[in-house]
Amino acid sequence: xxxxxxxxxxxxxxxxxxxxxxxxxxxxxxxxxxxxxxxxxxxxxxxxxxxxxxxxxxxxxxxxxxxxxxxxxxxxxxxxxxxxxxxxxxxxxxxxxxxxxxxxxxxxxxxxxxxxxxxxxxxxxxxxxxxxxxxxxxxxxxxxxxxxxxxxxxxxxxxxxxxxxxxxxxxxxxxxxxxxxxxxxxxxxxxxxxxxxxxxxxxxxxxxxxxxxxxxxxxxxxxxxxxxxxxxxxxxxxxxxxxxxxxxxxxxxxxxxxxxxxxxxxxxxxxxxxxxxxxxxxxxxxxxxxxxxxxxxxxxxxxxxxxxxxxxxxxxxxxxxxxxxxxxxxxxxxxxxxxx
Numbered sequence: 001x002x003x004x005x006x007x008x009x010x011x012x013x014x015x016x017x018x019x020x021x022x023x024x025x026x027x028x029x030x031x032x033x034x035x036x037x038x039x040x041x042x043x044x045x046x047x048x049x050x051x052x053x054x055x056x057x058x059x060x061x062x063x064x065x066x067x068x069x070x071x072x073x074x075x076x077x078x079x080x081x082x083x084x085x086x087x088x089x090x091x092x093x094x095x096x097x098x099x100x101x102x103x104x105x106x107x108x109x110x111x112x113x114x115x116x117x118x119x120x121x122x123x124x125x126x127x128x129x130x131x132x133x134x135x136x137x138x139x140x141x142x143x144x145x146x147x148x149x150x151x152x153x154x155x156x157x158x159x160x161x162x163x164x165x166x167x168x169x170x171x172x173x174x175x176x177x178x179x180x181x182x183x184x185x186x187x188x189x190x191x192x193x194x195x196x197x198x199x200x201x202x203x204x205x206x207x208x209x210x211x212x213x214x215x216x217x218x219x220x221x222x223x224x225x226x227x228x229x230x231x232x233x234x235x236x237x238x239x240x241x242x243x244x245x246x247x248x249x250x251x252x253x254x255x256x257x258x259x260x261x262x263x264x265x266x267x268x269x270x271x272x273x274x275x276x277x278x279x280x281x282x283x284x285x286x287x288x289x290x291x292x293x294x295x296x297x298x299x300x301x302x303x304x305x306x307x308x309x310x311x312x313x314x315x316x317x318x319x320x321x322x323x324x325x326x327x328x329x330x331x332x333x334x335x336x337x338x339x340x
Contacts (some may be wrong), residue, residue, distance in 0.1 A: 002052055005035070009045045010054055011078045014066045018318050021243070023063030068281030071293070071315055075278050081324045088116065088325075092332045099336065102126075102155035106231045109309065109333055114234030116325040119313035120256060123231045123333075124266060126301030131156065133184045133192050136218065138177045143167035148214060150221045152189070155301065155337060158221040168210050176211055179203075180218070189222045196222070228263050232256060237313065244314035245291050252292055256312070261287040262294075266308045269296050276323045281315045291315060295322050297330035301337055309333065 002010070012033050013024045026042040029035070035042060046064055049055045054070035057063075066074065084092075095112050099105035106123045113121035137149040144167050149159040183199060184192045196219045200212040235253065242249050255261045265287045270277040280293045289312070296310030309330055311322050 002048060002054070003045070005037075006045045006048055007073070007078060008035070009042060010049055010066070010070060010073060013046075013049075013055055013064060014070065014074045014078070014319075017065050018316055021316065023058055023065050025063035028063070066315075068283070068315060071280045071319070072283075075280065075319050075323075079320045079323060081276070081327065082320055084116075084324060084328050089328065092329060096332055096336045101157055102337070103157075105333070105336055107233075109329060110231050110233035113309065113311060113325060113329050114237060116329070117311045117313075117318075117322045118234075118237050118240075119311035119317060119322060120232060120234045120238050121309075121311050122262065122266075122296075123309040124263070124307040125229050125231070126155070126305050126307045131189055131305075133187050133189070133222065136177065136180050136184060138173045138180075138214065140168070140170055140173055143169070146173065146214065148217045148221065150218060160217060160221060162213060162217045164210060164213055166210065172207065172210070176203075176207070176214065180214075192222045193219050230259050230262060234311075241314045241316075244316045247291075251288055255288045261289070262312075265289070265294060266296065266310075269294070269308065270298075276327045278319065278323065293317055293319075295319065295326050297326045299330040299337070300334040 009029065012029055016022075016024045016028070016032065026039045026046060029042050030037075030039045046055065049070070050057070050064065052069075053067055054073055055064040056067050058065055092112060095108055096105060099108050102125075106125065109123050110121040113123075131152040133150065134153045135151045137147075137151070139147040139149065141147055141161065144164045146162050146164060146168070147159055148162055149157065151157050179202070180199065183195050183202075187195060196215040199215045200208040203211045235256065238249060238252065238256075245252070265279065265284065269279060276295065276297045278293060278295045282290055284290055284292055284294065291314065292312055293315045294310055294312045295317075296308045298306040298308055300306055310326055313322075
């Protein structure tokens, strides 16, 4: 059983090791922190922490470093989520508030989160599997070319250009647009695709070819990118911390690029909006990320679903700062998307 002082010793070992990357000894603890006890007493506390496998000696006669278990106790019991400064909060509000659409706001989010934490930042797109069609727009570009635009309730916008086999005037397109929105408005993406497959049959014979061409493009759009995906930034931050990994960082970089492992890991983590969760070191071995930690929170999309954002880095990371930043950015992102 670890005493209260022992937990405080663990706290300063984590904090000092994260700050310096140097093993922490009892002498430096006594000199740097006000425990009011001797170095011998601190050594006894450290011995108990070592017995509990919360710290370990990387070399003979060296100081101690936190283990994955030690980081877990720190995150669960000792981490102090310091509020962001007024300047940081203002930067988040200003930077995210300038976003033009969902793609832009998520791209800005990962750049901002990477800068705040010096880690790899990850943001999951709101799931399109549960999205619904908010609006369909048909924009005539030329008599034989139309831009089809699909807008979902999660804020996603898909658009493409369609070359028609025959000219179509604006009044015809307006009628087609109105009837398509009546048929698809509020429909889930899978239902929308099914409705589009028979949509041309509801039109007069002279318009069926035009409607079929438009419906084909719209079907591809509503089904496009339905699988989950991530936006990322800050891979260079991982390269700067290469010393924190015992082997090569390339497997970690490959996992980040692959996305599949990260999406599976995200799916296992808590996603309550406003909450923060962390997976540390060996807890991530099944995903090929056994030397990394992932800190995530959930954010709310306009469609009501909850998606995840977070940071990934070595286990030697500033958990308190990173957790506070992830939580704050998630809250601001929910607010920005809620106002969209």
